[in-house]
Amino acid sequence: MARDIDTLAEEIQGPSPAAILRRRVFGHYGLLFGATALLVIVALAVLAPLLAGHDPYAQSLVARMKPPFWMEGSDPNHLLGTDHLGRDYLARLLYGARISLAIGLIAALISGLIGTTMGVAAGYFGGRVDLVVTFLVNVRLAMPVVLVALAVVAVLGGSLQVVIVVLGFLLWDRFAVVMRSSTLQVRGLEYVNAAKAIGCSTRRIILSEIMPNILNNLIVVMTLEMAHAILLEAALSFLGLGVQPPTPSWGLMISEGKQMMLFEPWVIAIPGVALFILVLAINLLGDGLRDITAPENRS
Amino acid sequence: MSAAGSSPPVLELAGVTKTYRVKQGLFSKPKPLQAVGGVDLRIRKKDVLGLVGESGCGKSTLAKILLGLEAPTSGRVMVDGIEAAGQDRTLLARRIQPIFQDPYSSLNPRKSIEDIIALPLVVHKVGDSAGRAQAVSKMLDLVGLPQRVRRGYPNQLSGGQRQRVAIARALVMKPEIVICDEPTSALDVSVQSQILNLLGDLREELSLTYLFISHNLAVVEHLATRVAVMYLGRIVEEAPAADLFAEPRHPYTKALLASVLTPDPSMSVPDTHLGASYPNPIAPPGGCHFHPRCAAVRDICKTVPPPHVSSAEGHVDCHLYAERTQAA
Numbered sequence: 054m055a056r057d058i059d060t061l062a063e064e065i066q067g068p069s070p071a072a073i074l075r076r077r078v079f080g081h082y083g084l085l086f087g088a089t090a091l092l093v094i095v096a097l098a099v100l101a102p103l104l105a106g107h108d109p110y111a112q113s114l115v116a117r118m119k120p121p122f123w124m125e126g127s128d129p130n131h132l133l134g135t136d137h138l139g140r141d142y143l144a145r146l147l148y149g150a151r152i153s154l155a156i157g158l159i160a161a162l163i164s165g166l167i168g169t170t171m172g173v174a175a176g177y178f179g180g181r182v183d184l185v186v187t188f189l190v191n192v193r194l195a196m197p198v199v200l201v202a203l204a205v206v207a208v209l210g211g212s213l214q215v216v217i218v219v220l221g222f223l224l225w226d227r228f229a230v231v232m233r234s235s236t237l238q239v240r241g242l243e244y245v246n247a248a249k250a251i252g253c254s255t256r257r258i259i260l261s262e263i264m265p266n267i268l269n270n271l272i273v274v275m276t277l278e279m280a281h282a283i284l285l286e287a288a289l290s291f292l293g294l295g296v297q298p299p300t301p302s303w304g305l306m307i308s309e310g311k312q313m314m315l316f317e318p319w320v321i322a323i324p325g326v327a328l329f330i331l332v333l334a335i336n337l338l339g340d341g342l343r344d345i346t347a348p349e350n351r352s
Numbered sequence: 353m354s355a356a357g358s359s360p361p362v363l364e365l366a367g368v369t370k371t372y373r374v375k376q377g378l379f380s381k382p383k384p385l386q387a388v389g390g391v392d393l394r395i396r397k398k399d400v401l402g403l404v405g406e407s408g409c410g411k412s413t414l415a416k417i418l419l420g421l422e423a424p425t426s427g428r429v430m431v432d433g434i435e436a437a438g439q440d441r442t443l444l445a446r447r448i449q450p451i452f453q454d455p456y457s458s459l460n461p462r463k464s465i466e467d468i469i470a471l472p473l474v475v476h477k478v479g480d481s482a483g484r485a486q487a488v489s490k491m492l493d494l495v496g497l498p499q500r501v502r503r504g505y506p507n508q509l510s511g512g513q514r515q516r517v518a519i520a521r522a523l524v525m526k527p528e529i530v531i532c533d534e535p536t537s538a539l540d541v542s543v544q545s546q547i548l549n550l551l552g553d554l555r556e557e558l559s560l561t562y563l564f565i566s567h568n569l570a571v572v573e574h575l576a577t578r579v580a581v582m583y584l585g586r587i588v589e590e591a592p593a594a595d596l597f598a599e600p601r602h603p604y605t606k607a608l609l610a611s612v613l614t615p616d617p618s619m620s621v622p623d624t625h626l627g628a629s630y631p632n633p634i635a636p637p638g639g640c641h642f643h644p645r646c647a648a649v650r651d652i653c654k655t656v657p658p659p660h661v662s663s664a665e666g667h668v669d670c671h672l673y674a675e676r677t678q679a680a
Contacts, residue, residue, distance in 0.1 A: 243458035244460040247452060249420075250421060251472045251521075252446075265463075
């Protein structure tokens with residue numbers, strides 16, 4: 054009898070983790086919307102030279118401040134109009150997406166590397182390592198990000214590389230905190246003890262037992278920090294201390310349009326909406342990833 | 353100790369203690385908590401030593417010390433007569449392997465069954481990938497799992513199947529000693545007996561030595577050849593399983609055996625004289641640690657630690673038997 058029950062149980066195979074994940078992804082509309090919107094923006098940025106039709110740097114003083122297609126007096130040659138120097142707004146928007154995505158991705162990768170290393174080390178080794186990391190995180194949290202970024206950029210001069218590196222070295226705090234607590238949680242589980250008893254090296258335990266199980270948290274924080282970095286770049290560029298003109302950056306476009314904003318609101322509305330959609334898409338994606346990987350949602 | 357003389361112990365513990373420092377408040381000084389206090393144990397080849405005791409008595413801490421996951425505060429652990437502390441960690445891992453209590457947390461959810469079972473081989477660089485795959489399929493047969501689970505993941509298996517995977521992982525390196533830390537307590541009753549029978553069969557087949565930790569006396573009686581009873585970090589009685597169950601000597605062992613519930617509801621809950629309270633391990637009672645709960649307590653028990661009374665096949669730490677041997 055016991056044999057029968059056992060063999061019966063062996064016949065019933067649950068869905069594989071991949072199948073469960075697939076089902077959760079396609080049941081989560083926020084995630085689907087965020088992922089789709091982000092994919093579209095990435096595609097537009099990658100294909101910018103094909104889609105723009107204009108050089109984003111080419112000025113034309115006779116074609117200044119052309120309104121976008123939905124307003125009267127628009128030029129079918131410039132779908133989103135032109136700015137105060139007569140540069141095609143659509144081209145600048147598409148090339149600007151490259152800047153925003155590059156800054157978000159690279160800054161998040163740099164800070165992710167720093168923060169994850171510190172957080173996992175603190176969580177796994179505990180003791181003094183943990184004390185030092187916790188102290189560093191507290192020091193970092195006591196520094197206002199925007200002010201430090203402004204000060205560094207003011208000293209070193211604004212450029213794309215400087216902004217990326219500064220943001221990368223400033224935004225690791227959340228990575229460190231989240232990775233530390235996730236590692237603490239996983240470290241106490243018995244499969245980690247089993248790996249130790251097998252004789253695994255510390256390196257192998259961290260890389261193949263702990264990391265795969267905290268990767269979902271890392272991806273979620275990565276999306277949050279990516280959105281954060283994109284907004285900070287826009288803010289720094291708006292203040293004139295980020296990406297320098299004539300590079301097309303959404304923050305810079307808003308900044309350059311601010312004199313016109315009372316007469317021609319679309320000049321800041323277009324890059325503003327683009328920024329809003331990109332950050333919303335990334336946040337929805339991150340939120341969705343958290344939802345589908347959270348244990349309480351496990352069926 | 354006639355049998356002990358013929359075969360040397362494969363695992364020997366001498367005066368092993370483990371003291372944790374416990375902080376109770378923000379400003380109070382950390383207090384020592386002796387989880388394991390002076391344990392001497394000898395396990396001979398092919399023996400199954402059942403280690404029983406209440407929750408919190410130090411059984412699992414002892415298991416962690418044996419696996420090298422915790423260093424003992426003092427005392428020695430010797431495997432095949434060689435001190436474990438001086439050995440390379442990986443050499444010890446080849447000889448002693450664990451089977452943990454909860455098969456739901458002892459298997460990495462992100463790894464396939466094949467990867468989980470083959471991990472010890474990969475870590476110890478045994479064989480090539482084809483040889484490892486062969487070893488995995490042999491282990492699956494040995495523990496009674498179908499070959500097709502190898503590509504599956506732990507969440508696709510039942511608790512009993514997961515525990516079989518854990519057993520396969522423990523045995524794939526052909527260790528001599530297996531530390532089973534309550535290997536059945538997280539499983540359904542219907543599956544428990546299958547796992548126990550499997551462990552018994554494997555012991556015969558691979559001539560394994562088990563340290564079997566449990567609070568389920570029926571399980572221990574079924575499998576163990578010797579039994580050690582632990583109370584507040586100390587082994588209070590050790591004897592061959594048959595002797596201990598037939599004639600328990602220490603009052604705590606008697607109480608434990610009396611506490612086993614019978615299926616007959618008219619018998620109600622047995623009266624063990626133990627009372628409800630387990631003493632605070634940070635401030636253990638003086639004299640014999642067991643005296644506040646002992647049914648046969650005397651004045652001497654409250655002040656003087658109990659003597660170590662050896663008998664032909666074991667020992668008991670209790671004043672009752674010291675007097676008896678003196679009188680005889």
